[in-house]
Amino acid sequence: PTVEKNDFIRQIVRDDLACGKHTTIRTRFPPEPNGYLHIGHAKSICLNFGIAAEFGGWCNLRFDDTNPAREDPEYVEAIKEDVRWLGFDWHELRHASDYFEVFYLAAEKLIRDGHAFVCDLTPEQVREYRGTLTEPGRDSPWRNRSVEENLDLFRRMRAGEFADGSRTLRAKIDMASGNINLRDPALYRIKKVPHQNTGDAWCIYPMYDFAHSLSDAIEGITHSLCTLEFEDHRPLYDWCVDKVDLVNHPELLRPLLERGLPNEAAKPRQIEFSRLNINYTVMSKRKLMALVQEGLVAGWDDPRMPTICGLRRRGLTPASIRLFADRIGISKQNSLIDFSVLEGCVREDLDATAPRRLAVIDPVKLVLTNLPEAHEESLTFPNHPKDESFGSRSVPFSRELWIEREDFMEVPPKGFHRLVPGGEVRLRGVGIVRCDEVVKDGERIVELRGTLDPDTRPGMPGADRKVKGTIHWVSARHAVAAELRLYDRLFAVPDPDDEREGKTYRDHLNPDSIRIVQGWVEPAAAGVEPETRFQFERLGYFVADRHDHAPGRPVFNRTVTLRDTWAR
Ligand code: ATP
Ligand code: MG
Numbered sequence: 001p002t003v004e005k006n007d008f009i010r011q012i013v014r015d016d017l018a019c020g021k022h023t024t025i026r027t028r029f030p031p032e033p034n035g036y037l038h039i040g041h042a043k044s045i046c047l048n049f050g051i052a053a054e055f056g057g058w059c060n061l062r063f064d065d066t067n068p069a070r071e072d073p074e075y076v077e078a079i080k081e082d083v084r085w086l087g088f089d090w091h092e093l094r095h096a097s098d099y100f101e102v103f104y105l106a107a108e109k110l111i112r113d114g115h116a117f118v119c120d121l122t123p124e125q126v127r128e129y130r131g132t133l134t135e136p137g138r139d140s141p142w143r144n145r146s147v148e149e150n151l152d153l154f155r156r157m158r159a160g161e162f163a164d165g166s167r168t169l170r171a172k173i174d175m176a177s178g179n180i181n182l183r184d185p186a187l188y189r190i191k192k193v194p195h196q197n198t199g200d201a202w203c204i205y206p207m208y209d210f211a212h213s214l215s216d217a218i219e220g221i222t223h224s225l226c227t228l229e230f231e232d233h234r235p236l237y238d239w240c241v242d243k244v245d246l247v248n249h250p251e252l253l254r255p256l257l258e259r260g261l262p263n264e265a266a267k268p269r270q271i272e273f274s275r276l277n278i279n280y281t282v283m284s285k286r287k288l289m290a291l292v293q294e295g296l297v298a299g300w301d302d303p304r305m306p307t308i309c310g311l312r313r314r315g316l317t318p319a320s321i322r323l324f325a326d327r328i329g330i331s332k333q334n335s336l337i338d339f340s341v342l343e344g345c346v347r348e349d350l351d352a353t354a355p356r357r358l359a360v361i362d363p364v365k366l367v368l369t370n371l372p373e374a375h376e377e378s379l380t381f382p383n384h385p386k387d388e389s390f391g392s393r394s395v396p397f398s399r400e401l402w403i404e405r406e407d408f409m410e411v412p413p414k415g416f417h418r419l420v421p422g423g424e425v426r427l428r429g430v431g432i433v434r435c436d437e438v439v440k441d442g443e444r445i446v447e448l449r450g451t452l453d454p455d456t457r458p459g460m461p462g463a464d465r466k467v468k469g470t471i472h473w474v475s476a477r478h479a480v481a482a483e484l485r486l487y488d489r490l491f492a493v494p495d496p497d498d499e500r501e502g503k504t505y506r507d508h509l510n511p512d513s514i515r516i517v518q519g520w521v522e523p524a525a526a527g528v529e530p531e532t533r534f535q536f537e538r539l540g541y542f543v544a545d546r547h548d549h550a551p552g553r554p555v556f557n558r559t560v561t562l563r564d565t566w567a568r
């Protein structure tokens, strides 16, 4: 399934191509390697890589690694894997830290041009001088230092002469601006922390807005797509690009050429779109990290997590996530997407792509007493009801079957169309059975005994005889024991971020978000590769667990039920 894509960003891109402003569209996806990617990032990935592909351009993967304290190579590798798994490939892999020397030269240029100064205010004083939304800020007493003094101090900052937090390099813009981002924002801070990419080479690090805008300019990004909270930063983004002016100052790019990194410096345009928010989950890396570190989930790739690797382990397909991104679309309107929209995309994709198999979650034995003890046959089942290209398989059938405990009721409520004492039901692909006897141990049903009507078997004259219900089964002698992990939403409430009444998202966890049972699967489901996906008929879509499944010891995760059962 495809969705017509004509959002406001694609319209801008189309216009820019039509009027000749750009001939090649260049985008980037710029994650900070401080955690695993989540479904919100997938929206941004699908947008950036999608636009590049649709308009014949390219998209870089750029690690925005300007905050060394929280970054880790583990995240770098995980992010690369997630982007590839989603089906995208980058033009070039870059790091903001590849440009540290360029940023430094750019900062010296700003100092020489009178656009930046070294400030000795403490962080508290900076805050105090900044003013408020309604009150203008005040100039730093260090604002009018000479170019020479600023250059000298900035070089000594780089040389490591000053303590963390004792000085900053600040842009000289306007302390009275209505936009607080323009009140002489910091461009560099001192941080004596080793960096995951540059090691001990630096003890000063550029601030996000400075590094991000210049990285875009260095790579010749035409459309720098980011989320709405950066709208107020756009004037600063443009200020950095214009005042540094890489296009007319190629000497600043020399450090790149020395390292063999090509660049196509150009003036980028920042465009903001609304973040993805989904109910029944949290989406901030900080909170996801806390869930992992506090052991509230089994890891970043726990199948209940909204991380890309969690969704993957849950059994979602890359196509279903891309379909979701297309379906929710791109706009400037903040909205909350219902979790069921994602589940709907998964069902739609897996309905078309997942072969069918038989499995039983909560078994009770059904003995067909009119078949001989040693009876054994091989039935042919289509692998997909709507697509013959999936072929067929043989399913063993015998006298003793496992059926679903909930498909039998001794005292059925009105409208129960499955098996009842003395009643009939169709066994999928076999024929009609009648329940003759219920064997109990105290209150618990331990076995059902019944008879198969031979006249209703496929090809027989009574095969079309109507009964209300059809149930699934597996042959007890042939089925393979499997661990089945049944998942529900991680949070029990639509808004886990709701902190009223002193609660935190930890208090909103759904205690029933995972149920592990031992069930049975037909042989053709057991020996498959990890990450093989099936529809277990009537039970939902399942995936062989990426890590724990082994052919001799099947482990399946339920991706999603066949219908939306949440509003029960
Ligand atoms: P978080 O708040 O979860 O830590 P972040 O924005 O700090 O996310 P980054 O690594 O900086 O994480 O994100 C990389 C890119 O993904 C950015 O361009 C960001 O705008 C985008 N992005 C992050 N979260 C979402 C979201 N929920 N919806 C759409 N885009 C997102
Ligand atoms: Mg960020």
Ligand code: MG
Binding pocket: 285
């Ligand atoms: Mg963040």
